[in-house]
Amino acid sequence: MTALLVLEDGRTFTGETYGASGETFGEAVFNTGMTGYQETLTDPSYHRQVVVMTAPHIGNTGVNGEDDESGRIWVAGYVVRDPARSPSNWRSTGGLAERLADEGIVGISGIDTRALTRHLRERGAMRVGISTTLGREDLLARVLEQPPMEGSDLVGEVTTTEPYTVAAEGGHRFTVAAIDLGIKRNTPRRLAARGVTTHVLPATATIDDISASGADAVFLSNGPGDPATADRAVALTRQVLERGIPLFGICFGNQILGRALGFGTYKLKYGHHGINSPVLDRVTGKVEVTAHNHGFAVDAPLDGRADTPYGAVEVSHVCLNDNVVEGVRCLEKKAFSVQYHPEAAAGPHDADYLFNRFVEVIGA
């Protein structure tokens, strides 16, 4: 069946249905990962985004029962060039097109994803629609009705309704309260491997809920939407800082810590979505290759230290491609965060040391 993709500036691509038929809308972003499509699709941070894969062959290894990063597919739509016709892998339990269809995810295949990516890189991330039924003009009109990503408050749509616990492996050392702003499954796993029991709490958790969980430290997860809307998480983070509870944040969590410290956040032109971005850890001087998925960034000074109500703060990590702030750390509090993904699902494991750093900070 023919499918149509229309961007908000009118650029149009015609391809074939991939996954479910019908209509879908979201913010178009491109992901440059050569592997890890199942983790990408199930990452709650992609809620309300239509993901364009730059790797031309998608679905080669099918889907399996182990690689989901949450309980469902979250992308609003999926755009690929050349889908696998017969997936093959020893872990595979089915095909990707079938999984997309089962979960009602509308996609499109057979389009020039390189041209689409170059367009997004030149013009910036923008709203998009995919349809198997509407004509171009009707689809464009619907795209223009959609809310932009800037100003979108989406945490409440992805957070867990009930708290749950991921137990430490091989002997309990510490307890962490993880605020679920859209958490990926691999994060509590990386903590569990270090003897940390994680209580995952809904985004509505209060400082009293954190105390009641017996937590030695707090973790702020990744998550979808515009961090400028996440006032509740920012207020909670300030209470955590005031009480001197150790804190570590990833991605959305980095933006929340940044805001709690008094910095602003801003929208990047087309964001960082991939698994090979070079980041400098200014604390050690080492460069790591890292997994990214962010459309916003923290506006903190790259040179010198900033004075904040919580003491001196410095930018600890910088992206070497474009000098975007990739991490902040408090020098007078046990609090730090990174904009990228040390849990690396998917992605290289270079940044795994950050979980060690967190455990060291808790134990110090």
Ligand SMILES: NC(=O)CC[C@H](N)C(=O)O
């Ligand atoms: N992966 C994330 O946590 C993304 C954070 C935020 N939604 C952004 O796009 O920048």
